[in-house]
Amino acid sequence: MYNRSMRILISIIVVTSVSSIKTNWNLSIKLCRYSNYRPANINDIVKKNTWIGEAMYKFDWGNVQLSIEEGNPNRTCSARDGNCANMDKCKFCDISDIDLQSAWEMLNNLTQNRKYIVADFKNLQEIPEPQRCLMRSENLTKYVICKQEHEDGCQPTENFSDLKIILQVCSMTSSANELKNYGGFQMQVSGVLMLEFLILFFI
Numbered sequence: 065m066y067n068r069s070m071r072i073l074i075s076i077i078v079v080t081s082v083s084s085i086k087t088n089w090n091l092s093i094k095l096c097r098y099s100n101y102r103p104a105n106i107n108d109i110v111k112k113n114t115w116i117g118e119a120m121y122k123f124d125w126g127n128v129q130l131s132i133e134e135g136n137p138n139r140t141c142s143a144r145d146g147n148c149a150n151m152d153k154c155k156f157c158d159i160s161d162i163d164l165q166s167a168w169e170m171l172n173n174l175t176q177n178r179k180y181i182v183a184d185f186k187n188l189q190e191i192p193e194p195q196r197c198l199m200r201s202e203n204l205t206k207y208v209i210c211k212q213e214h215e216d217g218c219q220p221t222e223n224f225s226d227l228k229i230i231l232q233v234c235s236m237t238s239s240a241n242e243l244k245n246y247g248g249f250q251m252q253v254s255g256v257l258m259l260e261f262l263i264l265f266f267i
Contacts, residue, residue: 141158
């Protein structure tokens, strides 16, 4: 089954090398990755409804944004516990080298509005399905249901190896913040979805 799916995916990639196709957000990201292209971003000019390389995961305790961006080593700090030092000088906090055991604890303590590098886009094999994905048209950019079909938006790039998968906590409930401040913050989320985060991004 897996080999058949890969053959279908490769066939689609051949098509996308000539023209964009309509597909859901998850498949569009895979198409870009296997084509060595980058997903579209909000600065790209589009004429049709097109997927952007950003999505949103909604948890009981808040929302986490996933984005695919080009990293900048000169503006990246590294930390195995998620607490990057000197973030005033850094745009990204690289936590891609943490181990699975510490990842669970680290995810409980991500700093809101800080961008965390969790993996290289070129190493992406699978991605947990988000609740909302970013779509851009000629005059509008908004989050929509990820199963909708829009243009894949894959763009040629000379910096494919610099693309990173970024996680960012965008909002957190007041009760979650209170528990976190007192050291008792536990994620009350779907165990399956959270396990997918840990396995796919931190191994």
